[in-house]
Amino acid sequence: MISCENFSSIYGKWEDEERILEFDDYGDFYLEFKNSSLVKGFRGKTLRKKNIVVLFFEEFENSEGEWLFTDGTDLENYKEVLVISFEKENLVTEIKATGKKFVYTKVS
Numbered sequence: 348m349i350s351c352e353n354f355s356s357i358y359g360k361w362e363d364e365e366r367i368l369e370f371d372d373y374g375d376f377y378l379e380f381k382n383s384s385l386v387k388g389f390r391g392k393t394l395r396k397k398n399i400v401v402l403f404f405e406e407f408e409n410s411e412g413e414w415l416f417t418d419g420t421d422l423e424n425y426k427e428v429l430v431i432s433f434e435k436e437n438l439v440t441e442i443k444a445t446g447k448k449f450v451y452t453k454v455s
Contacts, residue, residue: 357400357431361438361451368440368451376402385410400429400440 360369367379370393379388391405404425406414417423428443438451 357395357438360454362454363449363451366449366451367454368438368449378402379408387412390414398431399443400431402427402429 357370358372360367362368365381367377367381369377374393375390376393377388377390380386387408387410389402389404389407392403394401394403404417404422404427406416407420407422408414417425430441430443432439432441434450436453438453439448440451441448
């Protein structure tokens with residue numbers, strides 16, 4: 348059996364100075380903010396088509412470390428569209444609505 352590393356895969360754990368972003372092969376994502384005092388992180392589902400990834404926010408971690416559903420909050424039905432690319436071994440995400448970019452290095 349021949350195996351090769353696919354460096355253009357988004358799956359795994361990625362990190363930059365402000366965030367940790369993780370994608371699993373079941374279509375779930377986890378986003379952690381390293382220096383936030385209000386919301387510590389988000390979890391939800393993803394949909395990917397070529398270089399577009401849509402994040403559907405389902406849960407958030409509050410400042411006490413509790414995971415709560417977004418239902419009944421301002422985040423209910425919230426989604427974020429990312430344009431992704433790869434530069435060398437880094438994952439680059441751009442939030443389509445704002446143009447803000449993040450450059451992540453693969454951790455695992």
